[in-house]
Amino acid sequence: MLPGLLGYHVRLAQIAIFEDFERALEHLGVSPGLFALLVIIDANPGLKQTALAQAARIDRSTLVPALNKLEQRGLVERRSAPADRRSNGLFLTTAGAELLHDATGAVREHEAGIASGLTGAEREQLMDMLDRLAPRSR
Amino acid sequence: MLPGLLGYHVRLAQIAIFEDFERALEHLGVSPGLFALLVIIDANPGLKQTALAQAARIDRSTLVPALNKLEQRGLVERRSAPADRRSNGLFLTTAGAELLHDATGAVREHEAGIASGLTGAEREQLMDMLDRLAPRSR
DNA sequence: TTCACTTTGTTTGACATCAAACAATCGCGT
C-alpha cells in the first residue's frame, strides 16, 4: 500500500535530503531551517519577523527561539524599527554574511550530491512536478 | 537561492501533501503517521515494536506513545509474545481493521486529488525520481 | 478624541520526534 503513495516517497526523500544536508553543513552549525532564514534575511534586509516567518513557512512563535539562537551566535541583528515600535527589522551581521557565503558553497555541493542520480533535465522536471502537487493546498 | 534547491521543493510538497491528507482523513482521526502504522501492522500481524518502528522509519521511543493512543482507541492490541517475554506482538483489532478499510478509501481519494495535476506516467516517473534522490543516504 | 479592532512579538501549552539511559529478558560462550 505505502509504496504506491506519493506522500510516502516524498517523505522518504525529504528525510534523506535533510540528513544529507545536516551532514554536509555540520561543521558550520547550520540546519536547513536556519539556512533558509539566513538566505531570506540576506535577500530582504530589514524584513519584519512576521514576514520572515511567512516566507520561511513557519509559525511566528516558532521563529522566536530560532532568531534568539542566531542573534546569540552574532549572525543576525534585530533592530527595532523607528516607524513602528512593535516590529523588528532583521539584518545579517558581517559574521552572518560570511557564514552564509560558506554555507552556500556547502549547499551547492550537497545539492550536486543528492541529485547525482538524475540528469539535469530530470532534476528540472522533478522540481516542476513537485510544484504541481497537491493543487488544492496552494 | 531556495527555489533552485531540490530540498526546498520536496519540503513544500511534503507540507502540502500532509495538510491535504489530514484534511481528507480528519473525520476518521487518522494522521499520515498513524495510517502507516495501521497499514504495516495489517500486512505483518504479530510484528514486534522495534520492527514496526524500523518499517515506519521512526524511533522505537517515538512509537510507544503512538501505540498507546492506538491501543486506547481499541484499534491495536499488544500481545506479549510467549517465546520472548520482552517483546510484544502487534495485531489489529476488528475495529482497527474496519477503520483501516475506511481510511484506505479516503487515502485513495486524497491520492487522486494531489496527483490531479499530473498524468499517470508523470506520477510514476515522479516516484521513481524521488527514490533515486540522495543516494548516499540509502 | 476615544475606543474598538488589528498587528507584532512573545510566552505558554500540547505534541511529535530523536537520543540517551534504564530494567527486564534473552542468548551465547566458556
Added chain:
DNA sequence: ACGCGATTGTTTGATGTCAAACAAAGTGAA
C-alpha cells in the same frame, strides 16, 4: 551453570513545531 553482552520496551530530556493567549503598539471610525 554462569555471566557478559545484546535486545526490547519504556522513560526522560532536548528540540522543533503549531495554536492559543497576551501585552504593547498602531489604526480607523464615530
